[in-house]
Amino acid sequence: MRLDSPLALTATAWYPEGRQTVEEAVAAGDIPAKTARELGYTSLPVSEDTAPPDMAVEAAHQALALSGARAERLSLVLHASVHHQGHDAWSAPHYIARRIGADNAVPIGLLQQCNGGAVGIELAASRLQGDPDAGPALVTTADRFLMPSWHRWLSDYGMAAGDAATAVLVDRAGGPTGPGRAPDLLLHSLATRAASELEVMHRGDDGLNATPMGHSPMIDVRRTKRAFIKAYGVDFFLKTAADRIRGVVEEALAAAGLTGDDPRLRHAVIPRLGSKAMAEAYIPPLTDVTSAEVLDLGRATGHVGAGDLNASLADLARTDLLTPGSHALVLNGGGGFTFTAVVVSKC
Template identity: 70%
Template sequence: MRLPAPLGLSAEAWYPADRQTVEEALACGDVDARTARDLGYTSLPVSEKTAPPDMAVLAARTLLARTGQNPADLGQLLHACVHYQGHDAWSAPHYVAHTLGAHDAVPVGLLQQCNGGAIGIESAVARLLADPDAGPALVTTADRFLMPSWHRWKSDYGMAAGDVATAVLVDRRTADADLLLHAVTTTVAAELEVMHRGEDGLNENPLSHSPMIDVRRPKRHFVRTYGTPFFLDAAARRITAAVTTCLAEAGLAPDDPRLRHAVLPRLGTKALEEAYAPPLAAATSAPQLDLGRASGHVGAGDLNASVADLAAQDLLAPGEFALLLNGGGGFTFTAMVVSAPQR
């Protein structure tokens, strides 16, 4: 999506106080040594006491207070998640809006798997561009991965899951924004939805296929049926298209010296090296940046947490750009170009 003018992004990530180090996970048998090496994480944040919607509220309150944004002036609140939010037949986005006092913001829930936060930003941008009267949008994500429904180290291949919430304010005002958003592009590989379904039928009730969420089982079926190269080829073509298009829409050449970082998703090291790093390197010469070793994969919020880190850690000098890349089961792949504003 080509923007007629940059939009402002400000972001916060909320991390719980508790962590499980990889050494602790090895000692208690949560992960084996080979898998730990393939993942490359040093620790995972763990939220035993705070439910995901409350995690999102904590991230959002910090962001709104820092930016001086009145929640009553928000036009939209988009909330993305991967896992259970704490109640059944209930709307977490409305809870977040209600708790924040964002009474005029339209709450929208996003089920885009691990790309939900990125799609939330893209959706917020589309609304702001389409409606000149729309107020700023708040995009929140929050996930926690607790047993017995989800084993943060064993429920999936290629990642281990950390409990993190994010909040991103998308606004026409840019003067005080953390970053400027120049372009966002999403590509789709819907034929890959079978990777998370396998040969399973569509059951009547949650957790009917297994008492614990087990993404490894359908992935094994996918590999047996289609082969790993089928996924890697499909992903590479969509990643290349997303990155190439996004850079062009931001007015940047792939080797532009102002492009300081190409930010990777927060997946395991081996998964990144196989699926994401090669097509990203083919599409841009920007140095690749991995911000996820101490967070793990944070559900729907990988890209949004990286937006927060780019700003909080001063990883961009004024006038420098970063490209952020993310993907989510289904599959969708999103590329986004941001820059640090000139103060």
């Protein structure tokens, strides 16, 4: 997606105080030591008391305060999640909008699995480019992975799940977000490509049931992935994913006016999956396209559901990983499958 002009981003992430270290998880029998080494995480944030929409509200308040934007000026509140949000047959996005005072915004929920936060930023950018009267858009994500429905260490291969929320305010650069406040980052381009032929990875041999959790009492993505591998083989996934990853990286860099070896491109940020999964599926096609330093920001957070890319934007915004004028490419993917890359620079 080529932008008419760079968009302003203010990005924050909220993490609970509770944590489970990998040593504690191994000692408790939550994960085998060999699997823990392959994942490469040091700890996972754990929210026992705060529900995901309330986590999103906390992150949203932070983003609004930092940007100086007024909640009543928001045109969209886009909320993405992977797991249960705290109630059934109910709209978490409307709850978040009400809690932050975004009374004029249209709340929209996104079910894009682990790429939901990234797609939210793309939809926000499209709204701002397509409607000159639209106010800023807020993209939130929040997920919490608790038993008995989700085993944060063992419900899936290649990742462990941490509890977190993110908020990214998307606005026009130089727009009236607040009294003289500069944005954290400038968004220069986005690219998204899908691989719908991979949706079966999260469905396996299962039929479509009539009630939630009808296939098993705990979400078990390992079971569906085993069925996928038996039917299609690992190489089918790796080749398909590599094709889409190279495609989104090339497209995002070109739309931002950068080459893969451009000295302005400081980092190429990868998703917050396990180290082995990153080495096998994401890093090879990424490094085919760019020589930028690969940056892994997820060792102390785990995979944060729909918010990996957005959490990495928050890290880029709130630290000195980037200097003013330097760029980063942030890559993400989510079940379905959909892959997104964005290019940002530090203000």
